């Protein structure tokens with residue numbers, strides 16, 4: 001897997017607010033009421049509509065694994081990844097976020113169990129479905145719009 005890098009310009013930072021949250025802030029934010037109950041449930045869906053480089057879903061993945069320590073196996077990690085959805089308008093950021101998710105899964109699994117996480121191809125397939133590139137404002141407006149009747 002070739003790591004993707006991305007160069008932020010001042011214009012991009014201004015136009016898209018591409019400023020990323022430091023890890024310490026992410027970790028404490030996730031433990032706030034409301035979000036904590038979502039990471040305590042491995043299947044609870046969380047959407048990050050402005051995912052950047054994946055700071056929040058990576059943190060949420062680690063906490064989901066931590067809350068499931070008593071039953072942590074590779075299938076559990078895939079379930080946790082499946083519960084996390086993301087959108088970003090920058091294609092390179094979406095790719096970086098996916099790669100960070102896979103690295104986080106491998107590192108956290110090794111840390112918690114002492115074993116290698118081998119299901120990286122399955123993780124990648126899930127992330128290709130659930131981490132998408134697009135304009136969240138438009139996508140969420142479309143989701144909210146009443147479905148058109150065909151007949």
Ligand SMILES: C[S@@+](CC[C@H](N)C(=O)[O-])C[C@H]1O[C@@H](n2cnc3c(N)ncnc32)[C@H](O)[C@@H]1O
Pocket residue numbers: 016017018019020021022048049050051052053054055056087088089090093134135136137
């Ligand atoms: C302030 S950063 C936050 C990134 C990450 N959530 C974090 O906390 O580190 C905002 C992100 O929103 C993305 N963004 C800006 N406008 C967007 C839009 N209309 N739809 C989707 N993503 C957008 C940017 O590309 C950028 O990655």
